[in-house]
Amino acid sequence: MLLIRHRSLAETAKIIHQRxxxxxxxxxxxxxxxKILGLTAFYNRxxxxxxxxxxxxxxxxxxxxVTTFPSVAKSQKLIDNDLLLNKNLSYxxxxxxxxxxxxxxxxxxxxxxxxxxxIEQDRISFIQTLSGTGAVAIAASFLSTFITNEISVPNxxxxxxxxxxxxxGFPSVDYYPYxxxxxxxxxxxxxINHLKNLPFLGKPRGILLHASCHNPTxxxxxxxxxxxxxxxxxxxxxxxxxxxxxQGLETGNLIEDAHLLRLCxxxxxxxxxxxxxxxxxxxxxxMGLYGERVGSLSIVLPEADSQLKERVNSQLKRIVRGIYSxxxxxxxxxxxxxxxxxxxxKQWFKDVKSMVERLQSVRxxxxxxxxxxxxxxxxxxxxxxxxxRFSEGQVNELRTKYxxxxxxxxxxxxxxxxxxxxxxxxxALQNVSKLARA
Amino acid sequence: MSRTIFNTIELLPPDALFGIKQRYNAxxxxxxxxxxxxxxxxxQGKPWVLPSVKSAELAIHADxxxxxxxxxxxxxxxxxxxxxNIIFGPDSDAIKNERIVSTQSISGTGAxxxxxKFLSKFFPERKIYLSDPTWANxxxxxxxxxxxxxxxxxxxxxxxxxxLNGFERSIEVAPEGSxxVLHACAHNPTxxxxxxxxxxxILERIAYKxxxxxxxxxxxxxxxxxxxxxxYSIRLGVEKLKRxxxxxxxxxxxxxVGMYGERVGCFHIVLxxxxxxxxxxxxxxxxxxxxxxxxxxxVSNPPAYGAKIVATILNSDELRAQWYKDMIxxxxxxxxxxxxxxxxxxxxxxxxxxxHIVEQTGMFSFTGLTSEMVARLEKEHSIYxxxxxxxxxxxxxxxxxxxxxxxxxxxxxxFTNESKL
Ligand SMILES: Cc1ncc(COP(=O)(O)O)c(C=O)c1O
Ligand SMILES: Cc1ncc(COP(=O)(O)O)c(C=O)c1O
Numbered sequence: 135m136l137l138i139r140h141r142s143l144a145e146t147a148k149i150i151h152q153r154x155x156x157x158x159x160x161x162x163x164x165x166x167x168x169k170i171l172g173l174t175a176f177y178n179r180x181x182x183x184x185x186x187x188x189x190x191x192x193x194x195x196x197x198x199x200v201t202t203f204p205s206v207a208k209s210q211k212l213i214d215n216d217l218l219l220n221k222n223l224s225y226x227x228x229x230x231x232x233x234x235x236x237x238x239x240x241x242x243x244x245x246x247x248x249x250x251x252x253i254e255q256d257r258i259s260f261i262q263t264l265s266g267t268g269a270v271a272i273a274a275s276f277l278s279t280f281i282t283n284e285i286s287v288p289n290x291x292x293x294x295x296x297x298x299x300x301x302x303g304f305p306s307v308d309y310y311p312y313x314x315x316x317x318x319x320x321x322x323x324x325x326i327n328h329l330k331n332l333p334f335l336g337k338p339r340g341i342l343l344h345a346s347c348h349n350p351t352x353x354x355x356x357x358x359x360x361x362x363x364x365x366x367x368x369x370x371x372x373x374x375x376x377x378x379x380x381q382g383l384e385t386g387n388l389i390e391d392a393h394l395l396r397l398c399x400x401x402x403x404x405x406x407x408x409x410x411x412x413x414x415x416x417x418x419x420x421m422g423l424y425g426e427r428v429g430s431l432s433i434v435l436p437e438a439d440s441q442l443k444e445r446v447n448s449q450l451k452r453i454v455r456g457i458y459s460x461x462x463x464x465x466x467x468x469x470x471x472x473x474x475x476x477x478x479x480k481q482w483f484k485d486v487k488s489m490v491e492r493l494q495s496v497r498x499x500x501x502x503x504x505x506x507x508x509x510x511x512x513x514x515x516x517x518x519x520x521x522x523r524f525s526e527g528q529v530n531e532l533r534t535k536y537x538x539x540x541x542x543x544x545x546x547x548x549x550x551x552x553x554x555x556x557x558x559x560x561x562a563l564q565n566v567s568k569l570a571r572a
Numbered sequence: 573m574s575r576t577i578f579n580t581i582e583l584l585p586p587d588a589l590f591g592i593k594q595r596y597n598a599x600x601x602x603x604x605x606x607x608x609x610x611x612x613x614x615x616q617g618k619p620w621v622l623p624s625v626k627s628a629e630l631a632i633h634a635d636x637x638x639x640x641x642x643x644x645x646x647x648x649x650x651x652x653x654x655x656x657n658i659i660f661g662p663d664s665d666a667i668k669n670e671r672i673v674s675t676q677s678i679s680g681t682g683a684x685x686x687x688x689k690f691l692s693k694f695f696p697e698r699k700i701y702l703s704d705p706t707w708a709n710x711x712x713x714x715x716x717x718x719x720x721x722x723x724x725x726x727x728x729x730x731x732x733x734x735x736l737n738g739f740e741r742s743i744e745v746a747p748e749g750s751x752x753v754l755h756a757c758a759h760n761p762t763x764x765x766x767x768x769x770x771x772x773x774i775l776e777r778i779a780y781k782x783x784x785x786x787x788x789x790x791x792x793x794x795x796x797x798x799x800x801x802x803x804y805s806i807r808l809g810v811e812k813l814k815r816x817x818x819x820x821x822x823x824x825x826x827x828x829v830g831m832y833g834e835r836v837g838c839f840h841i842v843l844x845x846x847x848x849x850x851x852x853x854x855x856x857x858x859x860x861x862x863x864x865x866x867x868x869x870x871v872s873n874p875p876a877y878g879a880k881i882v883a884t885i886l887n888s889d890e891l892r893a894q895w896y897k898d899m900i901x902x903x904x905x906x907x908x909x910x911x912x913x914x915x916x917x918x919x920x921x922x923x924x925x926x927x928h929i930v931e932q933t934g935m936f937s938f939t940g941l942t943s944e945m946v947a948r949l950e951k952e953h954s955i956y957x958x959x960x961x962x963x964x965x966x967x968x969x970x971x972x973x974x975x976x977x978x979x980x981x982x983x984x985x986x987f988t989n990e991s992k993l
Contacts, residue, residue, distance in 0.1 A: 161695075162694055162855070162862055163858060163862075164857060164858045164861050165862045165864065190642070192641055192642065200641050201639070202639055202640060206640070210633075214629070222621075222833075223619070223621060223831060223833050224619050225609065225611065225826075225832045227590060227593075228587060228590055264678070264870075265871070267870070267871055267872035268870065268872075271870045271871070281577050281578075294868055294869070297865065297868055298870075300869075301689075301866065301869035302869065337577075338577065408576050408577075409578065410576075422640055424640055424642045425640050425643050425873065425875065425877075426877055427871060427875040427876075436576045436578055442579070445581045445583040446581060448583050448585075448586070449584060451586075451587060452584050452587075452712070455590075455681075455709060456685065456712045456716035457681070457682070457716075458678035458679065458681050458835065458871075459678075459682075459709065460833065462678070462833065462834050462835040462877070462878060463833035463834055463835075464834055464875070
């Protein structure tokens with residue numbers, strides 16, 4: 135038997151309360167609220183009947199409703215009706231569903247990028263992920279473990295990028311100039327200069343690129359600028375980490391929108407990416423599968439080498455197994471049915487096109503009222519977001535005086551704009567724009 | 573071929589469990605049996621979608637507001653509150669006094685991972701104590717976050733029972749404030765749980781030493797068919813530690829609702845009683861903000877579909893009643909298979925004693941078969957289980973249990989005879 139001094143429980147409790155628990159709790163500071171999702175909570179409580187929520191990047195139709203795309207609804211019906219598809223909620227493999235892998239890789243590498251040989255040569259390490267966020271997180275974890283813990287992220291960028299990298303093995307992130315707030319243009323020359331002047335610390339550096347529809351500015355480099363940028367990145371032997379969360383939302387054509395990847399994979403220009411290319415892809419926006427968390431990470435390996443691929447895959451599995459074991463099934467079943475059923479896929483292309491057409495008509499309607507030219511600059515301004523360049527003061531004014539919610543950096547989600555609120559919105563924008571951008 | 577940094581990456585062996593599944597899938601023998609991964613199968617050996625789940629799915633699809641919008645970072649409130657009710661009990665003092673911070677997680681693994689990431693950030697020096705043996709993934713989850721893991725004795729192989737003395741000694745010598753990971757019920761892989769009295773002792777010792785209890789609840793209701801019985805240890809812990817220390821609870825709906833691949837779970841932190849309401853509010857806010865930040869950095873927000881199904885069941889009296897029946901269907905079928913397997917082995921006169929198969933609870937039996945025997949089962953008989961001798965009883969059914977018993981008989985005799993030579 136063990137000899138243990140017996141103290142009464144109450145006595146113990148008191149001692150421990152004093153010495154361990156209080157310190158335990160006091161050590162946990164308040165983390166800042168998430169900038170975007172927190173605003174929605176405020177919006178929900180706002181009694182203003184004219185309030186408009188333009189914070190979240192979720193597509194709404196012309197009546198302000200979040201609807202399911204016809205192609206997705208039909209895929210869902212097929213799954214729900216066909217017992218064989220939905221009667222099995224078993225675990226997926228760690229790296230996701232095999233059919234999903236085949237269909238998504240075909241869609242991305244064959245159809246979108248025109249590089250079927252990458253699949254044939256077995257050059258891609260692929261995993262199904264928890265949407266785009268999950269893809270960036272696994273990429274970050276993999277990179278920081280094996281390749282590098284230095285990453286350059288655009289300034290501005292999606293607010294969560296920094297959080298993802300610093301929580302997954304990167305001590306800090308470097309910000310490259312991207313957007314010139316004064317002119318509302320890409321800060322092209324400074325971007326290039328910044329990259330060229332980065333100190334070389336013995337490891338290749340990752341660089342995060344938004345494939346299209348840059349979040350939050352909605353401003354993308356022109357095709358000519360992209361060429362110069364990728365030339366520089368290639369020369370500097372940086373590792374492209376491409377975040378493709380909005381494929382299809384730039385031009386309305388899913389295939390066309392993969393242009394940055396086609397550029398990177400142009401072997402005449404860039405014969406050998408020494409440390410591969412990381413593609414983080416999401417079906418959240420272009421299939422409207424937001425909450426179902428469907429996406430993928432593809433690592434285009436430096437060369438065709440099946441052993442290398444096996445090693446990389448084994449490490450990806452280890453990472454996933456320690457975070458969530460295996461990805462969720464339902465959303466991937468929808469995407470899978472959609473991608474593998476030709477008429478549904480056709481419908482999907484149409485659905486994406488009509489979504490973009492509506493967003494463009496919103497831009498036009500706003501332009502007609504505001505006469506702000508960048509609203510309709512098709513060469514550079516893309517996607518769901520319009521960047522007002524409003525100061526925090528102006529954003530607060532919009533919120534408190536008009537019940538119009540933008541993110542604090544001045545990003546406006548066009549998807550919440552429709553015929554019913556566009557007049558009110560533009561009037562408010564006009565008024566607020568006259569305030570000093572303090 | 574040029575060498576890149578990629579060339580330094582080492583090849584890892586396949587994950588043991590998912591590896592078994594791969595070999596099983598590749599095996600072309602018609603009568604193969606999968607006793608590897610812990611997933612329920614019906615009497616035809618097929619995955620089973622619970623009737624309560626089917627009804628919930630119909631209700632969800634019929635809802636005109638059904639869509640695929642993002643959930644909150646911390647998930648669906650209807651899920652987390654319903655889940656807290658189930659695990660802490662509807663009369664829980666912790667619920668009444670709002671001492672719980674909850675968030676949705678990517679099933680049980682995701683909950684454990686959040687716990688690990690949280691601990692590594694704020695209490696990186698604390699040691700994590702895992703039962704010996706334990707679920708294969710526990711060690712990896714905590715070590716991946718840079719935490720140091722240790723084991724506490726649990727299974728006494730001689731007596732095939734709990735090594736309570738060893739367990740207590742570990743609690744005694746562990747540095748104060750260590751984290752003890754406890755299987756709430758249906759211990760994986762041994763299927764052996766402490767008795768009520770033993771839980772009293774264990775939790776009192778943990779309280780006395782100022783350790784942190786982390787309950788991993790992956791099988792509530794699955795073990796006995798009764799949610800309350802299977803939550804006994806957690807509720808006792810909440811009571812015993814209510815003035816002492818927080819409790820962490822990782823809750824999975826993979827097995828008890830059959831949501832395996834939909835990845836539905838919750839992570840709860842139960843706070844001890846605080847001096848003032850303000851103090852409680854401040855602490856809860858801080859904890860919740862930190863958990864949000866962790867989740868945001870990995871998945872942004874958790875998957876919706878499975879969460880909606882489970883929330884629908886938990887919040888409907890009718891569906892909950894159906895779910896209780898479903899759990900009894902599952903647990904009683906497994907019990908029947910335990911009894912049948914033991915009886916067949918006894919009838920065959922297989923060397924050794926086999927009562928432990930019936931005494932163990934949950935989905936698994938720690939059969940006592942050696943890794944050589946397991947390998948032979950796979951090679952000669954196309955029967956797959958974990959090399960530790962853990963068999964998922966859920967993989968047995970009326971059609972295969974006889975063959976499994978005969979095969980076990982053959983491999984046991986094969987090696988017992990051999991060792992006598
Ligand atoms: C640039 C960018 N990357 C990634 C994501 C990830 O989204 P999800 O995880 O929902 O696919 C978003 C979503 O807002 C984004 O804007
Ligand atoms: C003890 C234990 N904890 C946690 C889990 C987590 O499983 P999941 O992530 O599927 O909920 C399992 C599953 O096998 C388990 O056995």
